[in-house]
Ligand SMILES: CC(=O)N[C@H]1[C@@H](OP(=O)(O)OP(=O)(O)OC[C@H]2O[C@@H](n3ccc(=O)[nH]c3=O)[C@H](O)[C@@H]2O)O[C@H](CO)[C@@H](O)[C@@H]1O
């Protein structure tokens with residue numbers, strides 16, 4: 001186990017490349033199971049979650065070869081089992097993404113409840129409702145077993161636009177018999193990437209980017225070469241870091257078109273940036289000041305399914321708000337316990353009132369001091385790194401696995417921006 005030792009209040013700035021989107025890479029990796037031909041994926045972040053999925057793929061009989069920086073070739077000639085390793089699946093939430101493609105390719109998928117961040121109840125119901133509607137039977141006995149003699153296209157209205165349920169259902173439907181229409185589905189950039197990849201494999205998905213997808217099932221899909229989009233969670237984290245450390249930052253390969261919802265939220269805290277087609281420029285020394293709503297009302301930053309403000313950037317907004325003058329309500333409408341980490345920021349000097357598990361009122365600016373911290377989840381962990389880099393004095397952050405599963409080589413990349421951050425064995 002490693003920990004970070006961070007000395008705060010040093011100037012941060014320079015140029016950093018945004019990596020590929022973790023939540024796009026994960027379904028695109030499992031989608032390689034949909035064909036027996038080689039699939040080449042580029043811009044894959046080399047993070048713990050990805051390595052776990054590669055490990056599970058190898059157990060299933062697939063070959064995974066690194067062919068370049070962030071580039072991998074996956075081929076699944078024969079799948080030797082439909083059961084995925086319980087121990088490995090429990091490490092990551094995204095192990096659930098084997099269900100759809102295994103079912104489509106082998107008629108069976110056996111897997112345990114997945115792991116992932118402890119940020120509240122995480123339903124799986126939508127996955128099973130959608131796969132069942134396509135023809136799969138579910139048995140639960142500690143493990144989940146899905147079986148289908150044949151998957152058949154249907155018109156299905158989702159009970160909620162779950163991201164990974166949408167992805168699983170898409171992967172099952174693209175090899176089902178006939179046409180499927182999915183309504184009220186997720187449309188995040190990672191869902192769009194998966195659809196675009198499947199279309200390159202010979203799939204026929206329309207409505208990409210909307211909440212209604214029409215999928216014409218194919219007997220067989222072929223190999224493809226596909227590049228993963230930029231990670232808007234990482235881009236938002238870097239913008240937050242620049243804002244609270246008052247540094248000037250250029251974020252390259254940032255896919256700024258996916259930051260429109262985040263821009264509205266950051267602007268409410270007085271954070272602005274310039275952008276061109278691919279890059280984002282955050283100016284130095286921005287006066288962070290919370291902009292009141294009409295009638296001098298306290299503004300609210302809340303999340304929702306895409307194209308609303310993304311839940312994975314909520315924690316970052318909290319730390320930025322601690323450094324802004326004024327009051328803002330941060331309302332996580334989706335996860336039950338993502339907000340509990342704010343007591344750690346308060347222990348550093350922040351002025352946050354946790355109203356209930358979903359809502360926190362942040363009063364700023366509060367001068368932060370270094371503290372001993374433990375990362376509870378990937379985004380709260382990154383938030384602690386940002387807080388520690390903004391704070392006076394030394395902080396330690398333990399359980400950095402829960403940061404590195406989402407952010408590649410982050411200690412070194414931030415060191416290149418001037419951060420004083422050491423990664424040492426605990
Ligand atoms: C591997 C992966 O891709 N993980 C992402 C995926 O997880 P995941 O697919 O697990 O998340 P879901 O989209 O299923 O939902 C997340 C939570 O939001 C709730 N919910 C969902 C839709 C809705 O309209 N209202 C609502 O309250 C769900 O009940 C659940 O508690 O999507 C989440 C929501 O963007 C992200 O935080 C995760 O990083």
Ligand SMILES: C=C(OP(=O)(O)O)C(=O)O
Pocket residue numbers: 092093094115116117312378379406
């Ligand atoms: C919640 C997240 O990931 P996961 O769904 O993999 O737990 C995240 O990326 O913020």
